[in-house]
Amino acid sequence: MDIEAYMRTLGRQARDASRQLAAASTETKNAALLAIARRLREQKPALLAANAADLAQARADGLEPAMVDRLTLSDAGVESMAEGLEQIAALPDPVGEITDVKRRPSGIQVGKMRVPLGVIGIIYEARPNVTADAAALCLKSGNAAILRGGKEALHCNQAIATCVREGLLEAGLPAAAVQVVDTTDRAAVGHLITLPEFVDVIVPRGGKGLIERISREARVPVIKHLDGNxxxxxxxxxxxxxxxxxxxxxxxxxxxxxxxxxxxxxxxxxxxxxxxxxxxxxxxxxxxxxxxxxxxxxxxxxxxxxxxxxxxxxxxxxxxxxxxxxxxxxxxxxxxxxxxxxxxxxxxxxxxxxxxxxxxxxxxxxxxxxxxxxxxxxxxADGFEYGLGAEIGISTDKIHARGPVGLDGLTSQKWIVFGNGEVRG
Amino acid sequence: MDIEAYMRTLGRQARDASRQLAAASTETKNAALLAIARRLREQKPALLAANAADLAQARADGLEPAMVDRLTLSDAGVESMAEGLEQIAALPDPVGEITDVKRRPSGIQVGKMRVPLGVIGIIYEARPNVTADAAALCLKSGNAAILRGGKEALHCNQAIATCVREGLLEAGLPAAAVQVVDTTDRAAVGHLITLPEFVDVIVPRGGKGLIERISREARVPVIKHLDGNxxxxxxxxxxxxxxxxxxxxxxxxxxxxxxxxxxxxxxxxxxxxxxxxxxxxxxxxxxxxxxxxxxxxxxxxxxxxxxxxxxxxxxxxxxxxxxxxxxxxxxxxxxxxxxxxxxxxxxxxxxxxxxxxxxxxxxxxxxxxxxxxxxxxxxxADGFEYGLGAEIGISTDKIHARGPVGLDGLTSQKWIVFGNGEVRG
Missing domain, CATH: 3.40.309.10 (Aldehyde Dehydrogenase; Chain A, domain 2)
Structure with a gap:
């Protein structure tokens, strides 16, 4: 398998899908979120079976108990993923919000409109719930997502990815809106973080080692969360x-x-x-x-x-x-x-x-x-306590997103001008 | 000269100065801006003489006429630099502004406060007015600045830097609040853009080649402005x-x-x-x-x-x-x-x-x-037409600052919490 070509294909597909997502209505995005939640519940036996396969492999590989613990998906865990999706569907849609409109002496009215960032790459470790969670946050904020989970959770992530894909298609959104990297080759991460033409921002969720490596090697902006002292x-x-x-x-x-x-x-x-x-x-x-x-x-x-x-x-x-x-x-x-x-x-x-x-x-x-x-x-200091409704992480950066990052942190604002034929003198 | 050690010293001094600047009152920052404007006017003969030396060298080196044109500082050019400083002094201070405060069910009130980014590195080409202009924008937004101008404008930049330094000291601010890189060695740029511990953001102002090189090599976020198609x-x-x-x-x-x-x-x-x-x-x-x-x-x-x-x-x-x-x-x-x-x-x-x-x-x-x-x-599409009052550039990035970048673009927002002894349940 040519990993670079594979990652570029994912990137190109994500970029195309991101145009459709940016234009998607709130109703369509919410319909997809609810369809994914329903499918997760319906597919609970399949998800638990996939997780059992991952756990068996992890134990055979001698993974430490804390890691096995994080990898474990329970019956209640599936229910809580589905509820998380429903909660995100219930949040206000940040995309398209117009604010700060002011009339200027030239006659034009200048303001801002909140827009998706485009394509978000999420790199995370063993927890399988991140797959559903991150997919939902990206989807609601109008971004296409490329998800790269830990290799220990591969089967479970693939099973969740199937539910996500079917939910997207049911709502009329492109399957490439959320893509799960389907290889455990570590080179995939290296390519994902160096494709500025296809990926707008990287959100690493994991230990300090992972985040430091990504920050050092990325050619794409990283919303990173280091220590909390x-x-x-x-x-x-x-x-x-x-x-x-x-x-x-x-x-x-x-x-x-x-x-x-x-x-x-x-x-x-x-x-x-x-x-x-x-x-x-x-x-x-x-x-x-x-x-x-x-x-x-x-x-x-x-x-x-x-x-x-x-x-x-x-x-x-x-x-x-x-x-x-x-x-x-x-x-x-x-x-x-x-x-x-x-x-x-x-x-x-x-x-x-x-x-x-x-x-x-x-x-x-x-x-x-x-x-x-x-x-x-x-x-x-937490997205829920601050009223963000959801949280993709807590940023210790100063640029772009600082502190708890919710849906707004996955968007930016463009300038908009309402004119009536004005020209510059 | 050990360029790396020199740049690290500038960086360390800028980081220290940035703490003082972040805490400086609006009155102090404005006093510095007005003192610098006064000194630029007083030192007009010295500035023009320094510029003449740069121009003589540029002609001797066979610089193209367009470059010589950009390098030229006229009597009116000095006046317009001074006026620019006075205009920036007249703008509202973005630092410390509290917005979006909301009470949460826990009883705490959560909001945002606008704060400086810290240390800003500005890399620019021949125009000497950028030295005064960029220094003023950084100062007003509470940031320390490290300025690296084109080698063709070295003498003039040094003369402007002297006015800036004396104005800062007169207002009781540290001289290291604005430092002009005092070497024409190109390695200085390479170090400036790879010191994340001392520099928070880089703003390149110049041609596409300069900006592409900096974006490629920087280990620090870059607010960049590429083409306008x-x-x-x-x-x-x-x-x-x-x-x-x-x-x-x-x-x-x-x-x-x-x-x-x-x-x-x-x-x-x-x-x-x-x-x-x-x-x-x-x-x-x-x-x-x-x-x-x-x-x-x-x-x-x-x-x-x-x-x-x-x-x-x-x-x-x-x-x-x-x-x-x-x-x-x-x-x-x-x-x-x-x-x-x-x-x-x-x-x-x-x-x-x-x-x-x-x-x-x-x-x-x-x-x-x-x-x-x-x-x-x-x-x-311009900072003045949009009402920003000043502009350090126009960003074609999506992360952090998008479009015309004024004082707000040189700041970020931190979360603030007003409590009354609340604890998390």
Whole structure:
């Protein structure tokens, strides 16, 4: 098989299909989404059988249990894929929305219209639900999609792809609107990310290694999501109850998510008062505390039952633990806190706890991260919590899409002009 | 000189300065812009002397007259640079603007805040005014800038850079907010576009060769502007007077600009009626007409005095002439016109002339270009005509900035959350 020729064919077909999708009505796109959902439910036995074949192969290949876990599709998993499609059908269609129209002195009226990006390449690892999920988000936003899933999920992805294709055709849309790469050859990814004539943007969903490799080699823009080293900063004017609730929730509500807090900064003026209280809460959850010298001195003096104390090293300030561990640093003031965050953060999400208006607003403005919060848990940085209705990922880029990426993030805006025969003088 | 070390130093200094700029007040940034304008006026003799040295060198090197022309800075040119700075000072500050705040069921209020991109690298050719212009746009939008001008303008750029630096310092901003690359070594560009840790976006301003090279080699996002192969489509329901005025203005108001029309499409139903009239108007301006077989037959039969007729070749449909030449094609209908434009256009600007609402709205939605117009001259596709107040270029990209790029295009939006102690359940 000539992988390059194969990928170019997929690209050309996607580009052609993208023209039809861009012009498709909301009704047609929703009809396709609902037809795909119905077919997923109807084909549940086939999907589970395909998944069983993938799982058998994965176990034979000795895949680690966490990977096998991610690969597993349950009865409820199929139902939740179908529901996800129905939810996306229910969202407002972003395509064609006209905004910001203003009359200019020349007489023309200038505005913007939201339009699809064109062709989106999605590269992901084992989870089979991403196939249905990503297909639906691309379809609703009027984009053609080329999906490249992990080789471990090949049979299940093919079975899902069949449902998607049949749903598209039933609604009168081209089958090439969503294409699943039908080879496990790794060279396919290399070609997909270097076809700017056919692919407008790449969205990698997976581990850091995958994303770094794609970012390095792509000749097409990448909407990427790297680490989440999120900070909670307890300012000298913090309300102690809010600080306690926010630190606890940001760190302990879930350990493995990218919007979990990994670093805690506390102002020197309130450290002796507040740090022991915060540490007590975290220690009750079994969280290990890696502190700077100053915070360790305070915490050791406080003699907290069951506290796991450890000195922080320089590398701790940049770490995404994804585990019950938090780095703790006492800072001199707001300026020091902002400087620390802007130096060590991965630019994902940071929160200040403060009752002081000017301090809170300065933090909001001066911290250079995708989400910046006042008196709220970092765990809110999420497409559903933000009201996007769906999420294809969380971008740590600054260009194009920043933070949670929903349907709007898969579109751009073109300029439109309403004239009445005007010419330029 | 170790060029790589030098460029990394510039990058590190720019990154540091960008933090200060992002937090700078509107008053401080405007004070710097006005101080730079004053210094440019005060230093006019020094600027003109530096330019004279560049010109003498350029003539000695045998540069072509068009290049020497672009390199020349006149007395009025200095005044217009200073005025440009004052105009940018008068524009609203985009940084810190809060929009789209909505309350969520959790109680948090989620919105967006406009923020600088960080560090912008501008790579341009001979025109010395770009130095002041680009510095001002970056400064007002809160970004640090690294400017790399053509080696032909080195002395003049250095003289302008001195005014910029002194103006920044006078207003209390760091000198590294705007740095001019002080070497003519071409390797400097290669380093500038491959430093993602220090440079957030590259804006090349120059010829197609420069932009293509940078797009190919950059490891940093590029806001790029390639060709302008703009179309005017005269639909079967066009008003003949509007069609005539728009075709004439789009093609002949200026030949060398990227928003000039290079292709004319006419519906078959009205071609025999309208084409001769349009061709007469264009021929009166001396425009050469490169037609498809069908349009040539109509135009030859019309026997237009002084008409320069020539058969169009396949390559004409993609050509950016930047000259008194236009490609003409008779199309079957709206669908054929949209398909032709989406196939051959460079994605810059297209206009439909039609009195039919549905046809016009379909063209607006389905044509995949940065600017799409109804009944207006393509020449309006311009930052000033669109009301942006200033323009750093016109992007033919889809990601991030599309069409004319003003101050907003040099910023992005981060998510902000106003909470009151909320945690995620």
């Amino acid at each position: 999120c900070h909670v900063y307890v300012h000298s004017a913090a309300d102690a109850d809010k600080a306690e609730a926010i630190v606890e929730n940001s760190k302990t509500q879930r350990y493995g998510t990218c919007n979990t807090a990994e670093s805690l900064l506390v102002d020197r003026a309130v450290a002796a008062d507040l740090l022991p209280r915060l540490a007590r809460k975290l220690s009750a959850h079994g969280v290990e505390l890696r502190g700077c010298a100053e915070s360790l001195a305070i915490l050791e003096a406080a003699n907290i039952a069951g506290a796991k104390l450890r000195p922080a090293e320089e590398s701790d300030w940049s770490e995404e633990y994804l585990a019950p561990i938090i780095a703790i640093k006492v800072v001199a003031d707001l300026d020091a806190a902002i400087a620390h965050v802007n130096r060590y953060s991965s630019g994902h999400t940071e929160s200040i706890v403060s009752e002081n208006y000017t301090a809170a607003m300065r933090f909001l403005r001066e911290v250079d991260s995708a989400s910046v919060m006042i008196n709220a848990s970092t765990r809110f | 703009c179309h005017v489509y005269v639909h079967s329901a066009a008003d003949a007077d509007k069609a005539e005025a728009i075709v004439e203005n789009s093609k002949t108001q200026r030949y060398g600009t990227c928003n000039t029309a290079e292709s004319l499409l006419v519906d078959r139903a009205v071609a025999a009626d309208l084409l001769p009239r349009l061709a007469r108007k264009l021929s009166a301006h001396g425009v050469e007409l490169r037609g498809c077989a069908e349009s040539l037959a109509i135009l030859e039969a019309a026997n237009i005095a002084g008409a320069k007729l020539r058969p169009a070749e396949e390559s004409d449909w993609s050509e950016e002439y930047l000259a008194p030449i236009i490609a003409i094609k008779v199309v079957a209908d709206l669908d054929a016109a949209i398909a032709h434009v989406n196939r051959y256009s460079s994605g810059h600007t297209e206009s439909i002339v039609s009195e039919n609402y549905t046809a016009a709205m379909r063209f607006l939605r389905e044509v995949d270009s940065a600017s799409v117009m109804i009944n207006a001259s393509t020449r309006f």
